[in-house]
Amino acid sequence: MSSQEQQQTGRTATMSDAMVEAIASEMRADEEVFYMGEDVADYGGIFDSTTGLLDEFGRDRVMDVPISETAYLGAAVGAAQAGMRPIAELMFVDFFGVAMDQIYNQMAKNTYMSGGSFSVPMVLTTAVGGTYNDAAQHSQTLYGTFAHLPGMKVVVPSTAYDAKGLMHNAIRDDDPVVYMFHKRLMGIGWMPAPDGPKTPVPEEEYTIPFGKADVKREGDDVTVVTLGLHVHRALEAAETLADEGIDAEVIDLRTLKPLDRETVVESVRKTGSLVVVDEDYQSYGVTGEIISSVAESDIEALEAVERVAVPDVPIPYSRPMENAVIPGAEDVAEAVRSVGE
Structure with missing residues:
Protein backbone atom coordinates (compact mmCIF):
# COMPACT_ATOMS: atom_id res chain seq x y z
CA MET A 1 0.00 0.00 0.00
CA SER A 2 1.43 3.36 -1.00
CA SER A 3 1.57 6.42 1.25
CA GLN A 4 -1.23 8.01 -0.76
CA GLU A 5 -3.45 4.92 -0.35
CA GLN A 6 -2.82 4.84 3.40
CA GLN A 7 -4.40 8.26 3.76
CA GLN A 8 -7.65 7.01 2.22
CA THR A 9 -8.33 3.93 4.35
CA GLY A 10 -8.63 2.74 7.93
CA ARG A 11 -8.80 4.29 11.38
CA THR A 12 -5.90 6.32 12.74
CA ALA A 13 -3.52 5.20 15.48
CA THR A 14 -0.42 6.44 17.21
CA MET A 15 2.84 4.68 16.47
CA SER A 16 2.93 3.12 19.95
CA ASP A 17 -0.62 1.79 19.58
CA ALA A 18 0.20 0.33 16.15
CA MET A 19 3.28 -1.43 17.51
CA VAL A 20 1.38 -2.90 20.47
CA GLU A 21 -1.44 -4.04 18.18
CA ALA A 22 1.00 -6.00 16.02
CA ILE A 23 2.76 -7.51 19.05
CA ALA A 24 -0.54 -8.58 20.64
CA SER A 25 -1.72 -10.15 17.39
CA GLU A 26 1.49 -12.19 17.08
CA MET A 27 1.31 -13.24 20.74
CA ARG A 28 -2.24 -14.51 20.24
CA ALA A 29 -1.21 -16.47 17.15
CA ASP A 30 1.94 -18.03 18.63
CA GLU A 31 2.45 -18.95 22.29
CA GLU A 32 6.22 -18.92 21.75
CA VAL A 33 6.17 -15.11 21.36
CA PHE A 34 6.84 -13.24 24.60
CA TYR A 35 8.07 -9.77 25.65
CA MET A 36 10.74 -8.96 28.21
CA GLY A 37 12.44 -5.77 29.34
CA GLU A 38 12.70 -3.09 32.01
CA ASP A 39 9.35 -1.54 33.02
CA VAL A 40 7.44 -3.31 30.24
CA ALA A 41 4.87 -5.09 32.44
CA ASP A 42 3.08 -2.96 35.06
CA TYR A 43 4.34 0.33 33.61
CA GLY A 44 3.61 -0.61 30.00
CA GLY A 45 6.96 0.62 28.72
CA ILE A 46 8.22 4.11 29.41
CA PHE A 47 7.43 4.99 25.79
CA ASP A 48 4.09 3.09 25.75
CA SER A 49 5.67 0.23 23.81
CA THR A 50 3.78 -2.51 25.73
CA THR A 51 0.63 -0.79 27.02
CA GLY A 52 -2.09 -3.32 27.82
CA LEU A 53 -0.07 -6.45 27.05
CA LEU A 54 0.26 -7.52 30.69
CA ASP A 55 -3.52 -7.47 31.21
CA GLU A 56 -4.09 -9.84 28.30
CA PHE A 57 -1.08 -12.14 28.45
CA GLY A 58 0.04 -12.16 32.07
CA ARG A 59 3.47 -12.16 33.67
CA ASP A 60 4.63 -15.40 32.08
CA ARG A 61 4.69 -13.70 28.69
CA VAL A 62 5.18 -10.01 29.56
CA MET A 63 8.12 -9.92 31.94
CA ASP A 64 9.82 -7.16 33.84
CA VAL A 65 13.51 -7.92 34.25
CA PRO A 66 16.32 -6.75 36.54
CA ILE A 67 18.48 -3.89 35.36
CA SER A 68 21.00 -6.20 33.73
CA GLU A 69 20.88 -5.89 29.96
CA THR A 70 23.59 -8.51 29.57
CA ALA A 71 21.54 -11.07 31.51
CA TYR A 72 18.14 -10.66 29.91
CA LEU A 73 19.38 -10.15 26.35
CA GLY A 74 21.48 -13.28 26.78
CA ALA A 75 18.37 -15.08 28.02
CA ALA A 76 16.47 -13.88 24.95
CA VAL A 77 19.18 -15.22 22.64
CA GLY A 78 19.03 -18.61 24.37
CA ALA A 79 15.24 -18.70 24.20
CA ALA A 80 15.31 -17.86 20.49
CA GLN A 81 17.83 -20.60 19.79
CA ALA A 82 15.59 -23.03 21.68
CA GLY A 83 12.67 -22.27 19.35
CA MET A 84 10.86 -19.41 21.04
CA ARG A 85 10.34 -15.94 19.54
CA PRO A 86 11.30 -13.41 22.21
CA ILE A 87 10.94 -9.66 21.92
CA ALA A 88 13.49 -8.02 24.19
CA GLU A 89 13.39 -4.28 24.82
CA LEU A 90 16.56 -2.28 25.38
CA MET A 91 15.04 0.76 27.06
CA PHE A 92 17.45 3.22 25.40
CA VAL A 93 19.71 2.31 22.50
CA ASP A 94 22.49 4.13 24.34
CA PHE A 95 22.61 1.17 26.77
CA PHE A 96 23.83 -1.17 24.03
CA GLY A 97 27.37 -0.96 25.35
CA VAL A 98 26.72 -3.01 28.48
CA ALA A 99 25.27 -5.86 26.39
CA MET A 100 27.13 -5.62 23.10
CA ASP A 101 28.68 -9.05 23.50
CA GLN A 102 25.21 -10.61 23.71
CA ILE A 103 23.91 -8.47 20.83
CA TYR A 104 26.73 -8.74 18.38
CA ASN A 105 28.84 -11.75 19.33
CA GLN A 106 25.83 -13.95 20.16
CA MET A 107 22.53 -12.74 18.68
CA ALA A 108 23.97 -11.60 15.37
CA LYS A 109 26.56 -14.33 14.85
CA ASN A 110 25.24 -17.57 16.29
CA THR A 111 23.42 -18.73 13.17
CA TYR A 112 26.62 -18.25 11.17
CA MET A 113 28.84 -19.74 13.87
CA SER A 114 26.64 -22.84 14.04
CA GLY A 115 26.83 -23.39 10.30
CA GLY A 116 23.12 -22.68 10.03
CA SER A 117 22.12 -25.48 12.39
CA PHE A 118 19.87 -23.12 14.33
CA SER A 119 18.37 -19.66 13.89
CA VAL A 120 17.91 -16.77 16.32
CA PRO A 121 14.35 -15.53 15.67
CA MET A 122 14.21 -12.62 18.11
CA VAL A 123 13.39 -8.94 17.98
CA LEU A 124 15.45 -6.40 19.87
CA THR A 125 13.29 -3.29 20.27
CA THR A 126 14.91 -0.07 21.41
CA ALA A 127 14.10 3.63 21.75
CA VAL A 128 16.27 6.08 19.83
CA GLY A 129 16.65 9.80 19.31
CA GLY A 130 16.92 13.11 21.07
CA THR A 131 15.00 16.43 20.90
CA TYR A 132 13.84 16.29 24.53
CA ASN A 133 16.97 17.24 26.49
CA ASP A 134 18.00 13.92 28.00
CA ALA A 135 21.72 14.42 27.37
CA ALA A 136 24.48 12.31 25.90
CA GLN A 137 23.60 8.89 27.37
CA HIS A 138 19.89 8.85 26.46
CA SER A 139 19.61 10.72 23.14
CA GLN A 140 21.46 8.90 20.39
CA THR A 141 20.08 7.03 17.39
CA LEU A 142 23.03 4.78 16.44
CA TYR A 143 21.29 3.35 13.37
CA GLY A 144 24.61 3.19 11.59
CA THR A 145 26.31 1.23 14.38
CA PHE A 146 23.88 -1.68 14.10
CA ALA A 147 23.57 -1.50 10.31
CA HIS A 148 27.37 -1.69 10.03
CA LEU A 149 27.53 -5.03 11.86
CA PRO A 150 26.53 -8.11 9.82
CA GLY A 151 23.96 -10.60 11.06
CA MET A 152 21.17 -8.26 12.16
CA LYS A 153 18.30 -6.72 10.25
CA VAL A 154 17.67 -3.08 11.18
CA VAL A 155 14.19 -1.52 11.07
CA VAL A 156 13.33 2.17 11.63
CA PRO A 157 9.61 3.05 11.24
CA SER A 158 8.43 6.63 10.86
CA THR A 159 4.63 6.23 10.88
CA ALA A 160 2.02 4.14 12.64
CA TYR A 161 1.18 2.31 9.41
CA ASP A 162 4.80 1.35 8.85
CA ALA A 163 5.33 0.52 12.53
CA LYS A 164 2.59 -2.12 12.55
CA GLY A 165 3.54 -3.78 9.26
CA LEU A 166 7.24 -3.81 10.05
CA MET A 167 6.61 -5.22 13.53
CA HIS A 168 4.56 -8.11 12.16
CA ASN A 169 7.37 -8.87 9.73
CA ALA A 170 10.05 -8.56 12.42
CA ILE A 171 8.41 -11.04 14.80
CA ARG A 172 7.87 -13.59 12.02
CA ASP A 173 11.42 -13.30 10.70
CA ASP A 174 13.77 -16.18 11.47
CA ASP A 175 16.77 -13.84 11.80
CA PRO A 176 17.44 -11.32 14.60
CA VAL A 177 15.84 -7.95 13.95
CA VAL A 178 16.74 -4.67 15.66
CA TYR A 179 13.55 -2.58 15.70
CA MET A 180 14.44 1.04 16.47
CA PHE A 181 11.56 3.38 17.33
CA HIS A 182 12.01 7.12 17.81
CA LYS A 183 10.67 8.40 21.12
CA ARG A 184 9.37 11.61 19.54
CA LEU A 185 7.14 9.65 17.13
CA MET A 186 5.39 7.35 19.61
CA GLY A 187 2.53 9.71 20.44
CA ILE A 188 2.93 9.66 24.23
CA GLY A 189 1.39 12.46 26.24
CA TRP A 190 4.51 13.96 27.75
CA MET A 191 6.42 14.04 24.46
CA PRO A 192 4.17 15.44 21.71
CA ALA A 193 4.77 13.99 18.27
CA PRO A 194 5.05 16.09 15.12
CA ASP A 195 2.30 16.02 12.54
CA GLY A 196 2.61 12.87 10.47
CA PRO A 197 3.37 9.71 12.49
CA LYS A 198 -0.28 9.21 13.49
CA THR A 199 -1.69 7.62 10.34
CA PRO A 200 -4.52 5.39 9.15
CA VAL A 201 -3.85 1.81 10.28
CA PRO A 202 -5.96 -1.17 9.15
CA GLU A 203 -7.29 -3.39 11.93
CA GLU A 204 -6.30 -6.55 10.08
CA GLU A 205 -2.80 -7.99 10.00
CA TYR A 206 -0.41 -6.93 7.25
CA THR A 207 3.33 -7.01 6.73
CA ILE A 208 5.74 -4.56 5.14
CA PRO A 209 8.72 -6.30 3.53
CA PHE A 210 12.17 -5.38 4.68
CA GLY A 211 14.38 -3.65 2.14
CA LYS A 212 11.60 -1.65 0.50
CA ALA A 213 11.81 2.12 0.91
Whole structure:
Protein backbone atom coordinates (compact mmCIF):
# COMPACT_ATOMS: atom_id res chain seq x y z
CA MET A 1 0.00 0.00 0.00
CA SER A 2 1.43 3.36 -1.00
CA SER A 3 1.57 6.42 1.25
CA GLN A 4 -1.23 8.01 -0.76
CA GLU A 5 -3.45 4.92 -0.35
CA GLN A 6 -2.82 4.84 3.40
CA GLN A 7 -4.40 8.26 3.76
CA GLN A 8 -7.65 7.01 2.22
CA THR A 9 -8.33 3.93 4.35
CA GLY A 10 -8.63 2.74 7.93
CA ARG A 11 -8.80 4.29 11.38
CA THR A 12 -5.90 6.32 12.74
CA ALA A 13 -3.52 5.20 15.48
CA THR A 14 -0.42 6.44 17.21
CA MET A 15 2.84 4.68 16.47
CA SER A 16 2.93 3.12 19.95
CA ASP A 17 -0.62 1.79 19.58
CA ALA A 18 0.20 0.33 16.15
CA MET A 19 3.28 -1.43 17.51
CA VAL A 20 1.38 -2.90 20.47
CA GLU A 21 -1.44 -4.04 18.18
CA ALA A 22 1.00 -6.00 16.02
CA ILE A 23 2.76 -7.51 19.05
CA ALA A 24 -0.54 -8.58 20.64
CA SER A 25 -1.72 -10.15 17.39
CA GLU A 26 1.49 -12.19 17.08
CA MET A 27 1.31 -13.24 20.74
CA ARG A 28 -2.24 -14.51 20.24
CA ALA A 29 -1.21 -16.47 17.15
CA ASP A 30 1.94 -18.03 18.63
CA GLU A 31 2.45 -18.95 22.29
CA GLU A 32 6.22 -18.92 21.75
CA VAL A 33 6.17 -15.11 21.36
CA PHE A 34 6.84 -13.24 24.60
CA TYR A 35 8.07 -9.77 25.65
CA MET A 36 10.74 -8.96 28.21
CA GLY A 37 12.44 -5.77 29.34
CA GLU A 38 12.70 -3.09 32.01
CA ASP A 39 9.35 -1.54 33.02
CA VAL A 40 7.44 -3.31 30.24
CA ALA A 41 4.87 -5.09 32.44
CA ASP A 42 3.08 -2.96 35.06
CA TYR A 43 4.34 0.33 33.61
CA GLY A 44 3.61 -0.61 30.00
CA GLY A 45 6.96 0.62 28.72
CA ILE A 46 8.22 4.11 29.41
CA PHE A 47 7.43 4.99 25.79
CA ASP A 48 4.09 3.09 25.75
CA SER A 49 5.67 0.23 23.81
CA THR A 50 3.78 -2.51 25.73
CA THR A 51 0.63 -0.79 27.02
CA GLY A 52 -2.09 -3.32 27.82
CA LEU A 53 -0.07 -6.45 27.05
CA LEU A 54 0.26 -7.52 30.69
CA ASP A 55 -3.52 -7.47 31.21
CA GLU A 56 -4.09 -9.84 28.30
CA PHE A 57 -1.08 -12.14 28.45
CA GLY A 58 0.04 -12.16 32.07
CA ARG A 59 3.47 -12.16 33.67
CA ASP A 60 4.63 -15.40 32.08
CA ARG A 61 4.69 -13.70 28.69
CA VAL A 62 5.18 -10.01 29.56
CA MET A 63 8.12 -9.92 31.94
CA ASP A 64 9.82 -7.16 33.84
CA VAL A 65 13.51 -7.92 34.25
CA PRO A 66 16.32 -6.75 36.54
CA ILE A 67 18.48 -3.89 35.36
CA SER A 68 21.00 -6.20 33.73
CA GLU A 69 20.88 -5.89 29.96
CA THR A 70 23.59 -8.51 29.57
CA ALA A 71 21.54 -11.07 31.51
CA TYR A 72 18.14 -10.66 29.91
CA LEU A 73 19.38 -10.15 26.35
CA GLY A 74 21.48 -13.28 26.78
CA ALA A 75 18.37 -15.08 28.02
CA ALA A 76 16.47 -13.88 24.95
CA VAL A 77 19.18 -15.22 22.64
CA GLY A 78 19.03 -18.61 24.37
CA ALA A 79 15.24 -18.70 24.20
CA ALA A 80 15.31 -17.86 20.49
CA GLN A 81 17.83 -20.60 19.79
CA ALA A 82 15.59 -23.03 21.68
CA GLY A 83 12.67 -22.27 19.35
CA MET A 84 10.86 -19.41 21.04
CA ARG A 85 10.34 -15.94 19.54
CA PRO A 86 11.30 -13.41 22.21
CA ILE A 87 10.94 -9.66 21.92
CA ALA A 88 13.49 -8.02 24.19
CA GLU A 89 13.39 -4.28 24.82
CA LEU A 90 16.56 -2.28 25.38
CA MET A 91 15.04 0.76 27.06
CA PHE A 92 17.45 3.22 25.40
CA VAL A 93 19.71 2.31 22.50
CA ASP A 94 22.49 4.13 24.34
CA PHE A 95 22.61 1.17 26.77
CA PHE A 96 23.83 -1.17 24.03
CA GLY A 97 27.37 -0.96 25.35
CA VAL A 98 26.72 -3.01 28.48
CA ALA A 99 25.27 -5.86 26.39
CA MET A 100 27.13 -5.62 23.10
CA ASP A 101 28.68 -9.05 23.50
CA GLN A 102 25.21 -10.61 23.71
CA ILE A 103 23.91 -8.47 20.83
CA TYR A 104 26.73 -8.74 18.38
CA ASN A 105 28.84 -11.75 19.33
CA GLN A 106 25.83 -13.95 20.16
CA MET A 107 22.53 -12.74 18.68
CA ALA A 108 23.97 -11.60 15.37
CA LYS A 109 26.56 -14.33 14.85
CA ASN A 110 25.24 -17.57 16.29
CA THR A 111 23.42 -18.73 13.17
CA TYR A 112 26.62 -18.25 11.17
CA MET A 113 28.84 -19.74 13.87
CA SER A 114 26.64 -22.84 14.04
CA GLY A 115 26.83 -23.39 10.30
CA GLY A 116 23.12 -22.68 10.03
CA SER A 117 22.12 -25.48 12.39
CA PHE A 118 19.87 -23.12 14.33
CA SER A 119 18.37 -19.66 13.89
CA VAL A 120 17.91 -16.77 16.32
CA PRO A 121 14.35 -15.53 15.67
CA MET A 122 14.21 -12.62 18.11
CA VAL A 123 13.39 -8.94 17.98
CA LEU A 124 15.45 -6.40 19.87
CA THR A 125 13.29 -3.29 20.27
CA THR A 126 14.91 -0.07 21.41
CA ALA A 127 14.10 3.63 21.75
CA VAL A 128 16.27 6.08 19.83
CA GLY A 129 16.65 9.80 19.31
CA GLY A 130 16.92 13.11 21.07
CA THR A 131 15.00 16.43 20.90
CA TYR A 132 13.84 16.29 24.53
CA ASN A 133 16.97 17.24 26.49
CA ASP A 134 18.00 13.92 28.00
CA ALA A 135 21.72 14.42 27.37
CA ALA A 136 24.48 12.31 25.90
CA GLN A 137 23.60 8.89 27.37
CA HIS A 138 19.89 8.85 26.46
CA SER A 139 19.61 10.72 23.14
CA GLN A 140 21.46 8.90 20.39
CA THR A 141 20.08 7.03 17.39
CA LEU A 142 23.03 4.78 16.44
CA TYR A 143 21.29 3.35 13.37
CA GLY A 144 24.61 3.19 11.59
CA THR A 145 26.31 1.23 14.38
CA PHE A 146 23.88 -1.68 14.10
CA ALA A 147 23.57 -1.50 10.31
CA HIS A 148 27.37 -1.69 10.03
CA LEU A 149 27.53 -5.03 11.86
CA PRO A 150 26.53 -8.11 9.82
CA GLY A 151 23.96 -10.60 11.06
CA MET A 152 21.17 -8.26 12.16
CA LYS A 153 18.30 -6.72 10.25
CA VAL A 154 17.67 -3.08 11.18
CA VAL A 155 14.19 -1.52 11.07
CA VAL A 156 13.33 2.17 11.63
CA PRO A 157 9.61 3.05 11.24
CA SER A 158 8.43 6.63 10.86
CA THR A 159 4.63 6.23 10.88
CA ALA A 160 2.02 4.14 12.64
CA TYR A 161 1.18 2.31 9.41
CA ASP A 162 4.80 1.35 8.85
CA ALA A 163 5.33 0.52 12.53
CA LYS A 164 2.59 -2.12 12.55
CA GLY A 165 3.54 -3.78 9.26
CA LEU A 166 7.24 -3.81 10.05
CA MET A 167 6.61 -5.22 13.53
CA HIS A 168 4.56 -8.11 12.16
CA ASN A 169 7.37 -8.87 9.73
CA ALA A 170 10.05 -8.56 12.42
CA ILE A 171 8.41 -11.04 14.80
CA ARG A 172 7.87 -13.59 12.02
CA ASP A 173 11.42 -13.30 10.70
CA ASP A 174 13.77 -16.18 11.47
CA ASP A 175 16.77 -13.84 11.80
CA PRO A 176 17.44 -11.32 14.60
CA VAL A 177 15.84 -7.95 13.95
CA VAL A 178 16.74 -4.67 15.66
CA TYR A 179 13.55 -2.58 15.70
CA MET A 180 14.44 1.04 16.47
CA PHE A 181 11.56 3.38 17.33
CA HIS A 182 12.01 7.12 17.81
CA LYS A 183 10.67 8.40 21.12
CA ARG A 184 9.37 11.61 19.54
CA LEU A 185 7.14 9.65 17.13
CA MET A 186 5.39 7.35 19.61
CA GLY A 187 2.53 9.71 20.44
CA ILE A 188 2.93 9.66 24.23
CA GLY A 189 1.39 12.46 26.24
CA TRP A 190 4.51 13.96 27.75
CA MET A 191 6.42 14.04 24.46
CA PRO A 192 4.17 15.44 21.71
CA ALA A 193 4.77 13.99 18.27
CA PRO A 194 5.05 16.09 15.12
CA ASP A 195 2.30 16.02 12.54
CA GLY A 196 2.61 12.87 10.47
CA PRO A 197 3.37 9.71 12.49
CA LYS A 198 -0.28 9.21 13.49
CA THR A 199 -1.69 7.62 10.34
CA PRO A 200 -4.52 5.39 9.15
CA VAL A 201 -3.85 1.81 10.28
CA PRO A 202 -5.96 -1.17 9.15
CA GLU A 203 -7.29 -3.39 11.93
CA GLU A 204 -6.30 -6.55 10.08
CA GLU A 205 -2.80 -7.99 10.00
CA TYR A 206 -0.41 -6.93 7.25
CA THR A 207 3.33 -7.01 6.73
CA ILE A 208 5.74 -4.56 5.14
CA PRO A 209 8.72 -6.30 3.53
CA PHE A 210 12.17 -5.38 4.68
CA GLY A 211 14.38 -3.65 2.14
CA LYS A 212 11.60 -1.65 0.50
CA ALA A 213 11.81 2.12 0.91
CA ASP A 214 8.69 4.28 0.65
CA VAL A 215 8.39 7.48 -1.37
CA LYS A 216 6.55 9.65 1.14
CA ARG A 217 6.41 12.62 -1.24
CA GLU A 218 7.01 12.62 -4.98
CA GLY A 219 9.01 15.42 -6.61
CA ASP A 220 11.15 16.25 -9.62
CA ASP A 221 13.86 18.66 -8.47
CA VAL A 222 15.80 16.99 -5.65
CA THR A 223 15.83 13.65 -3.81
CA VAL A 224 15.77 13.80 0.00
CA VAL A 225 16.59 10.46 1.65
CA THR A 226 16.01 10.01 5.35
CA LEU A 227 14.39 7.85 8.07
CA GLY A 228 12.67 8.01 11.45
CA LEU A 229 11.86 11.44 12.88
CA HIS A 230 13.56 13.22 10.01
CA VAL A 231 11.06 11.90 7.50
CA HIS A 232 8.65 14.39 9.04
CA ARG A 233 11.19 17.18 9.20
CA ALA A 234 12.00 16.57 5.54
CA LEU A 235 8.32 16.67 4.63
CA GLU A 236 7.94 19.94 6.53
CA ALA A 237 10.91 21.35 4.64
CA ALA A 238 9.45 20.12 1.35
CA GLU A 239 6.26 22.08 1.93
CA THR A 240 8.25 25.25 2.58
CA LEU A 241 10.36 24.64 -0.52
CA ALA A 242 7.27 24.06 -2.65
CA ASP A 243 6.26 27.68 -1.97
CA GLU A 244 9.64 28.64 -3.43
CA GLY A 245 9.09 26.57 -6.54
CA ILE A 246 11.35 23.67 -5.49
CA ASP A 247 9.77 20.22 -5.81
CA ALA A 248 11.44 17.77 -3.39
CA GLU A 249 10.97 14.01 -3.41
CA VAL A 250 11.17 12.51 0.11
CA ILE A 251 12.20 8.87 0.49
CA ASP A 252 11.77 7.03 3.79
CA LEU A 253 14.27 4.16 3.92
CA ARG A 254 12.24 2.26 6.58
CA THR A 255 14.95 -0.41 6.89
CA LEU A 256 18.73 -0.08 6.82
CA LYS A 257 19.47 -3.82 6.67
CA PRO A 258 18.43 -4.72 4.06
CA LEU A 259 18.79 -1.36 2.31
CA ASP A 260 16.75 -0.35 -0.74
CA ARG A 261 19.46 1.27 -2.81
CA GLU A 262 17.51 0.86 -6.05
CA THR A 263 14.68 3.23 -5.09
CA VAL A 264 17.20 5.90 -4.12
CA VAL A 265 19.22 5.55 -7.32
CA GLU A 266 16.11 5.68 -9.51
CA SER A 267 14.97 8.85 -7.79
CA VAL A 268 18.37 10.52 -8.24
CA ARG A 269 18.33 9.59 -11.91
CA LYS A 270 15.10 11.59 -12.13
CA THR A 271 16.11 14.61 -10.03
CA GLY A 272 19.90 14.77 -10.43
CA SER A 273 20.36 16.05 -6.87
CA LEU A 274 20.62 14.25 -3.54
CA VAL A 275 20.27 15.37 0.08
CA VAL A 276 20.65 12.71 2.80
CA VAL A 277 19.31 13.57 6.26
CA ASP A 278 20.00 11.61 9.43
CA GLU A 279 19.85 12.04 13.21
CA ASP A 280 22.85 9.76 13.60
CA TYR A 281 26.43 11.00 13.59
CA GLN A 282 27.76 12.20 10.27
CA SER A 283 31.02 10.29 10.00
CA TYR A 284 31.00 6.62 8.91
CA GLY A 285 27.23 6.50 8.89
CA VAL A 286 24.02 6.33 6.89
CA THR A 287 24.59 9.56 4.98
CA GLY A 288 27.91 8.38 3.60
CA GLU A 289 26.51 4.94 2.74
CA ILE A 290 23.62 6.37 0.72
CA ILE A 291 25.83 8.80 -1.17
CA SER A 292 28.41 6.15 -1.99
CA SER A 293 25.66 3.77 -3.15
CA VAL A 294 24.42 6.32 -5.67
CA ALA A 295 27.95 7.18 -6.78
CA GLU A 296 28.82 3.52 -7.31
CA SER A 297 25.60 2.79 -9.19
CA ASP A 298 25.37 5.83 -11.46
CA ILE A 299 27.77 8.64 -10.68
CA GLU A 300 26.84 10.50 -13.85
CA ALA A 301 23.29 10.94 -12.52
CA LEU A 302 24.56 12.72 -9.42
CA GLU A 303 24.93 16.41 -10.22
CA ALA A 304 24.86 17.77 -6.65
CA VAL A 305 24.87 16.28 -3.16
CA GLU A 306 24.60 17.43 0.47
CA ARG A 307 24.31 15.58 3.75
CA VAL A 308 22.65 16.77 6.94
CA ALA A 309 23.48 14.91 10.14
CA VAL A 310 24.56 15.26 13.75
CA PRO A 311 28.14 16.51 14.05
CA ASP A 312 30.60 14.15 15.72
CA VAL A 313 29.92 15.34 19.27
CA PRO A 314 27.96 13.89 22.20
CA ILE A 315 24.34 15.07 22.25
CA PRO A 316 24.23 18.11 24.58
CA TYR A 317 21.84 18.43 27.52
CA SER A 318 21.25 22.15 27.00
CA ARG A 319 18.17 22.75 24.86
CA PRO A 320 19.73 25.44 22.62
CA MET A 321 22.83 23.29 22.11
CA GLU A 322 20.80 20.16 21.40
CA ASN A 323 18.72 22.10 18.88
CA ALA A 324 21.94 23.26 17.26
CA VAL A 325 23.31 19.75 16.68
CA ILE A 326 20.13 17.85 15.76
CA PRO A 327 19.00 18.90 12.28
CA GLY A 328 15.70 20.73 11.95
CA ALA A 329 13.40 21.32 9.01
CA GLU A 330 15.20 24.55 8.12
CA ASP A 331 18.55 22.74 8.00
CA VAL A 332 17.02 20.33 5.50
CA ALA A 333 15.58 23.19 3.46
CA GLU A 334 18.93 24.96 3.36
CA ALA A 335 20.65 21.84 2.11
CA VAL A 336 18.05 21.41 -0.63
CA ARG A 337 18.48 25.02 -1.69
CA SER A 338 22.24 24.58 -1.84
CA VAL A 339 22.10 21.64 -4.27
CA GLY A 340 19.81 23.67 -6.49
CA GLU A 341 22.16 26.60 -6.83
